[in-house]
Amino acid sequence: MKKSLMILLVLFSNFIIAQSFKITGTVSDASNGEKLFGATVMIKDLSLGATTDMNGNYAIENLKAGVYELTVSYIGYTSKTKNISVDKNVTVNFLLEPTSVLLSETVVKSTKAVLRETPVAFSEVKGADLEFKLASRDIPQELATTPSVYSSASGGGAGDATLYVRGFSQRNVAVMVNGVPVNDMENKWVYWSNWAGLGDVLEDSQIQRGIGASPYSVNAVGGVLNMVTKGIASETEYIKLKSEFGSNNLVKGSIAFHQKLSNNFAVTALLSKKNWDGYAVGTYNREFTYFFAVGGVFGDHSIELRGVGSPQEHGQRPFSYARLTAADWDKYGRNFNYAMGRLNGGWINEAVNKFHKPQFNIDWNWQISNHSILSTIVYYSMGRGYGSGTLGPFAPAITKQQDSVYQNYRDYDKVYSINSTSIDKNYSQTLHRATSTVLRNSVNNHDWYGLLSTFKTRLSPELTLNTGIDGRYYKGIHYQEIRDLVGGDYYVDFKDVNGISVDPITKKTLGKMVKVGEKVNYYNDFYVRQYGGFGQLEYKSGNISTFVNVSASSQGAKRLDYFLYKNNDPKRETDWQNFFGYTGKTGLNYNLDENNQAFFNLGYFSSAPMVNNIFANNTNLVSKNAKNEKVLGLELGYVLSSKNVLVRANGFYTKWKDRAITISYSDIDPTSGDPVTKYANVSGSDQLHSGFEFEYVFKIIRNLELKGAASYVVGKYLNDVEALISPENNPTAIKKVNLYVKDLYVSEFPQQQANIQINYRLNLMRGLNVFINPVYKFEGKNFASFNPDNRTNPNDRNQSWAIPTVNLVDLHIGFTWYISDFILKKANLNFHIFNLLNNKNYILDALDGTGHIATTAKFFYGRERWYNLQFAFTF
Structure with a gap:
């Protein structure tokens, strides 16, 4: 034997x-x-x-x-x-x-940090890894595995994710696509539904935390996220067919290709379509994505045209009123949606988002000499679409006696009954006036033009100069329109002063009769222009690399209102309100040896206020409190990089001065004489965000890798705020407002985060490989959001409610079968399980309540365990 x-x-x-x-x-x-x-x-x-x-x-x-x-x-x-x-x-x-230098030396490259050279804290996620793990989520959901980056799916609607970096919301993070800033020019927000298909076409993405390496006049408090799409410089020719299936009837299909038409001329394109029912009631998604890049090199010049867009429509659970208490969630169910109602035996959704925001770039590079290159991007983006909601009181809830299956959803049958029987003879003898709830669309169209041009020249072997201009012009068109009169024939609007009349007999003030598709409630245009210049000197010699950057910009805004002022009133259009901002930053990287480096950076910003903070109460009145916000940032870091180990560790200190806060106050409507709530913007609030970040990759054996990140951030208000405001109807009546926020933690992000990943690759048999990637995520010390406006009691210094810690496990498994180098090159099968252990009780986006306790807080529950399956064939 x-x-x-x-x-x-x-x-x-x-x-x-x-x-x-x-x-x-x-x-x-x-x-x-x-x-x-x-x-x-x-x-x-x-x-x-x-x-x-x-x-x-x-x-x-x-x-x-x-x-x-x-x-x-x-x-x-x-x-x-x-x-x-x-x-x-x-x-x-x-x-x-x-x-070709002309394909690699672009504006985009000037914004990217480089290991062992650029003295900033940054993390990278390659496009292939992002595409593999994203599984039809919003892009920030996967980027949140990097230090101090947090993303919430919010109410669960597609494209409604949030992004926080070091505790600063995406309003204070510069988000760029191919080097072009995409934060809204009015409120600096990023609507991820507009970039729904971007994950399928990214070459790579890089998050720079803190002051960032971008030389342009983008003042980012939290950091810079730069996403670069594929283009004509992509290396491998391919045709790729992909199908995707997931929980709650997710179906997505796409086709992509890259083809070189000559050595220096190529075209890349993608088309995809996605349908999803959503995991909460009414959060469906219908989405189409297109992308193209075409161009090449012509002598000393290269030119490339890129376009990307995602026309989409999705249902929402509104952040403002769909969050519920724990008791209500137990009563209604975890997938309940307060925006949904019943009408004629079917569903009606109050909150729908429908939008299309394509962006088109022309990238032109000119090789002036061996040492100098001029890179220019001209871009245009247009937004067309709306988010919807209600006018009038909320529709009543269906009671258990009416319908036990659909109880607590909105009773639009009752609304229909009221609207279809009310006749107001002041307006018509036969038409029914909608006197109860109606549905409206809030239209936010815009046209955005921009130019980025940089001149880069090597002054000596060690010294490089990068200088240029950055200009943008934006027009936003805002109005509400009637979406559905829910049984009525018209709605009466008193907001359009040009539509108000007086009955000659009764002397009664009459509003404007508005029908479906006509404007209602407000109608105004915002104009924003920004132009600036920048200069950056970079020095590299031996083990030292350093830079000095200065930039300056002028931002102007004006407002044109068609409803609040008569057509011949000169006040209907404001003058340009101009604010001057500037940036100064520097940093130094020192390579201690071939594996170790240390760096520091220091920066100071003076940033123009958001346009929405310049004009008070959505009128043409200019806010007296609008002023620049100031930011001081300091960062120290260490990096260990070798063949099998990468460790990044850094600490940071960011002080944000004169942050604008919106407060409410009581006033009297000058037209109706009724009491109304008005809003004012006050400045003077200071915040401090400081902390420590750690990121590592350990290659344990050839095909086994341990990866992780951790961060500890302390974000606090530094002072109480005292403000003086003047009601519009009585400017001499000065009102003092005190906000007692000193030492309160900044909310809406976890101040403690950690994640651990295992990357394991295994060759199973001839041409077949498997990749296994379990991911554990921890989130702690996350405080419910609160409005500083509510902190008016000097004796209430308690922190807002602390959300329970979150522990989640995801699992990604990918199979790749390499077939030949003939027609079909490879096939992929990817399987993802999110929330593997089915944690049913983790909480997202809480709003603080009375007494700052759990029972009064309102929030969303996170999504329970769900799946995603992908097939792809590459030819």
Whole structure:
């Protein structure tokens, strides 16, 4: 028996040895045949590779029989990828084409940080990794695995995610697509539904926390997120078909391709369509995405046209009123949606978002000399669409006696009955006046034009100058329109002063009769212009790299109101309100040795106020309290980088002065004489955000990697705020407002975060590889949001309610089957389980309540366990 076992072991060992093969070859310059020393040849799925020697030779050994994707890369050259079938020793030679400087030296590159060079804290997520893990979520949901970055799915509607960096909301994070800023020019918000399909076309994304490395006049308190789409410089030709299926009837399909029409001319494109029912009642999504990039190199010039857009429609659970207490969630169910109602036996949704915001860029690069290049982006974006809601009182709730199945949803049958029977003879003898709830669309159309131009020149081998201009012009068109009169024939609006009349007989003031599709409630235009310049000197010598940056910009805003002022009233259009902002920042990176580096940076911003804070109460009155916000940032960091280890650690200190706060007060409507609530913006609030961040990647063995991140952020208000406000109807009546917020924690983000990931790659059999990625996430010390306006009691210094800690586990599994380098190159099967352990009680987006306790807080519950399955075929 022992002899037989020994014979079998020997035979098996000989078989294994006999099945061990190698790939060898050379890497050369295609233009002159010169062998390239130091080129990297990798089989990514095995985390196995080699570097070419002085003669351009490489060898990858101990391979089983199979098909492998082999990638060769070298600085200054276009990478190449081939599928190699190995059933014997194979020789594969590569000829690499030099990369055109005109395709790589763009405006986008000037905004990106570089390891061991740029003295800022940053993290990167490659486009392929983002596409694999995103699984039809909003982009910030996956970026939240980097330090101090938090994202909430909010009410669960597609595209409604939030983004926080170091405790600062996306209003204070500069979000850029291909180097172009996309934060709304009025309120600085980012609506992720407008960029729904971007995850399918990203080349990479980089989050720079703090002052960031962007030289432009974008003053970001929290940081900079720069997302770069694929383009004509992409390296591998392909055609890719992809299908995606998931929980709650998610179905998505896409086709993408990249084709080189010549050595320096190419086209890339993608089309996709997605349908989803949503996991909360009424949160459906219908989305279509398109992307294209076409262009090439023409002598000393390159030009590329890019376009991306996602026309979509989705139902929402409104942040403002759909959050409920724990008792109400227990009563109504976790998927309940207060925006949903019943009408004629079917559903009616109050809150729908429908929008299309395409962006088109023309990138032009001019190689002026060997040392100088001019890079320019001209861009245009237009937004068309709306979010919907109600006018009038909320529709009543359905009672259990009426319908036990749909109790607590809105009773639009009752609304229909009221609106379809009311006749107001002041307006019509036959038409029914909508006297109860009606549905409206809040239209927010805009046109946005911009120019970014940078001139980069090397003054000496060590010193580089980057200077340029940044200009934008924006027009926003805002109005509400009647969406559905719910049984009525018209609605009476008193907000349009040009539509108000007086009955000659009764002397009664009459409003304007408004029908479906006509404007109601408000109608105004915002104009915003911003232009600035910047200059940045970069010095690199030996182990030191440093930079000094200054930028300045002028932002102007004006408002034109068609409803609040008569057509001939000169006050209907304001003058330009101009604010001057500036930035100064510097930093230094020192490479201690080949693996260790240390850095620091320091920056100061003076940033113009948001346009919405310039004009009081949505009128043409200019707020007396509108002023620049000031930010001081300081950061110290350390990085350890080697073949098998990457560790980033840094601490930061950010002081935000003169932050604007919106407060409410009581006033009298000058037209009706009724008491109304008005709003004012006050400044003088200071915040301090400081903390520590840690990020690491450990390659334990060749195909096993441990990855993680952690952050601890303390965000606090530094002072109480005292403000003087004047009611519009009586400007001499000065009212003093005190807000007691000193030492309260800033809310809406977890101040403690950590995550741990395992990346495991395994070659199963001939050409088949598996990637397994479990992810654990922890969130703690997250305080319910509160309005500082409510903190008027000097004896109430209690923190807002602390949300219970969150623990979640996700699992990503991917199979890749490399087939050949013929027609079908590879097939992918990806499977994702989110909230693997089915935590049903974790809480999102809480609003503080009376007494700052759990029972009065209103919130959303997070999504229970759900799945996503993807198939992809690459030709």
